[in-house]
Amino acid sequence: MSHDTRRRPAAQQEAFQSFLAAWPEYAATSPLDQLRERDYSRLDALGEVYLDYTGAGLYGASQVQEHLRLLESHVFGNPHSRNPASAQMSEWVERGRRDVLEHFQASPEEYVVVFTPNATGALKLIGEAYPFAPGGVYLLTFDNHNSVNGIREFARARGASIRYIPLSIPDLLADTEQLQAALGEKPAGIDCLFAYPAQSNFSGAQHDLSWVGRAQAAGWDVLLDAAAFVPTNRLDLSRVKPEFVTLSFYKMFGYPTGIGCLIAKRAVLGKLHRPWFAGGTITVASVQGDRYYLAEGPEAFEDGTVDFLNIPGVEIGLRRLREAGLDRIHQRVRCLAEWLIGELEGLHHSNGRPLVRIYGPGARGPRGGTVTLNFYDAGGEVIDHLKIEELAAREHISIRTGCFCNPGGGEAALGLRAEALSACFHRAEEERRSRFTLEDLRMCIDAKSTGAVRVSFGIASNFADAWRFVEFARSLRDCCSGSLR
Numbered sequence: 001m002s003h004d005t006r007r008r009p010a011a012q013q014e015a016f017q018s019f020l021a022a023w024p025e026y027a028a029t030s031p032l033d034q035l036r037e038r039d040y041s042r043l044d045a046l047g048e049v050y051l052d053y054t055g056a057g058l059y060g061a062s063q064v065q066e067h068l069r070l071l072e073s074h075v076f077g078n079p080h081s082r083n084p085a086s087a088q089m090s091e092w093v094e095r096g097r098r099d100v101l102e103h104f105q106a107s108p109e110e111y112v113v114v115f116t117p118n119a120t121g122a123l124k125l126i127g128e129a130y131p132f133a134p135g136g137v138y139l140l141t142f143d144n145h146n147s148v149n150g151i152r153e154f155a156r157a158r159g160a161s162i163r164y165i166p167l168s169i170p171d172l173l174a175d176t177e178q179l180q181a182a183l184g185e186k187p188a189g190i191d192c193l194f195a196y197p198a199q200s201n202f203s204g205a206q207h208d209l210s211w212v213g214r215a216q217a218a219g220w221d222v223l224l225d226a227a228a229f230v231p232t233n234r235l236d237l238s239r240v241k242p243e244f245v246t247l248s249f250y251k252m253f254g255y256p257t258g259i260g261c262l263i264a265k266r267a268v269l270g271k272l273h274r275p276w277f278a279g280g281t282i283t284v285a286s287v288q289g290d291r292y293y294l295a296e297g298p299e300a301f302e303d304g305t306v307d308f309l310n311i312p313g314v315e316i317g318l319r320r321l322r323e324a325g326l327d328r329i330h331q332r333v334r335c336l337a338e339w340l341i342g343e344l345e346g347l348h349h350s351n352g353r354p355l356v357r358i359y360g361p362g363a364r365g366p367r368g369g370t371v372t373l374n375f376y377d378a379g380g381e382v383i384d385h386l387k388i389e390e391l392a393a394r395e396h397i398s399i400r401t402g403c404f405c406n407p408g409g410g411e412a413a414l415g416l417r418a419e420a421l422s423a424c425f426h427r428a429e430e431e432r433r434s435r436f437t438l439e440d441l442r443m444c445i446d447a448k449s450t451g452a453v454r455v456s457f458g459i460a461s462n463f464a465d466a467w468r469f470v471e472f473a474r475s476l477r478d479c480c481s482g483s484l485r
């Protein structure tokens, strides 16, 4: 398991030279190496290999310092009042909205930005306010995050039906024929919502953004979950125009946590019906008159006080992304992911059996910088992903394992069938269990086949990170099958 650390630099150097020969475009991303030295030096100082950017982006030190300087040099109060401390803060909140729109090239005439605690908060706003009704449909692809899946409970409660589009195997892209057919079957005269992720947080598969226009042409409203896409890809809302876009800022630039947003078309705000009112969302509410009037625009959707002190951190983070160059980041993570896939696919046990199985589109397929896989021992048995996480942690490598809150992606990748899953849930019901844990499901299906290992690249990733993971993987060849189970 242990590496010969003295060999590491030379072997790494050699691997880097062949990588550059095969991916010459990587060289143009070298300003990101300087950025890493300047702003992310803690990674190398601490010897940490961070490969969980789809879990959370990393913040640059200068981002936090700039935010601190801003807080130290201003007196900020709760926005939406006329006192100077409040008025200043209100201006920063509005600047934040403008900046987000600009970043995504969204016209302020067409879109508004609602600040939320995270992408999940934005998704819940849509779920509770969308006019689902009997006869309507909530259509979604299999590989959504649970916070998109969860909207189905709002749809169901209001009598709409729920329809899932399966993924094709092995690329884990949505089945285009079935999707096209489902879009064509939109019930007339009723609001219907189609939701999908621009990039799967399970497999890194990038779904075709042209579905947005195609679904709209067939009469659907479209919810594009962009949380896993926007940290390393450009989303241009002047070209692709979903009704709703959801994201979390910490995934884009690491800091601040606690803020996400819903970018919504102004034209659809009117059809959203909030189930309640709260501080900040109304112009007038009366106790004795038993009336309330919602505010116009984004404020109507921001319950209570927004995380106002952190909102300037969004502007700072977006600026840092711009300076680093989103296209450059995109290029870098693409090269690293392609190289990683090739290297991992080339690893075999000495009996010739492959060491890993990678899920989702191939190296040159429609994918982002997220690579999801499972390890297999020399006997062809899958190695428990939790064990892999534990072994990687010993090497100071941060990866994520499990199903990443994306059960549909996992079920498709791992070949878990509806019947087997239903049988587990049925048994739990028969046993009158009020709680059913992931561990219970693992035990019911097969403890080792309910998850995977996810490696994801981002703004501060470099070749050494990818190389360290490949070396870690290599160390599992022919290794200790018995003790790994």
Ligand SMILES: Cc1ncc(COP(=O)(O)O)c(C=O)c1O
Pocket: 054, 055, 118, 119, 120, 121, 145, 147, 197, 199, 200, 201, 225, 226, 227, 228, 248, 260, 405
């Ligand atoms: C594609 C996708 N959507 C939504 C979410 C939910 O984000 P949050 O937990 O920040 O609300 C995530 C988080 O991993 C995600 O990857």
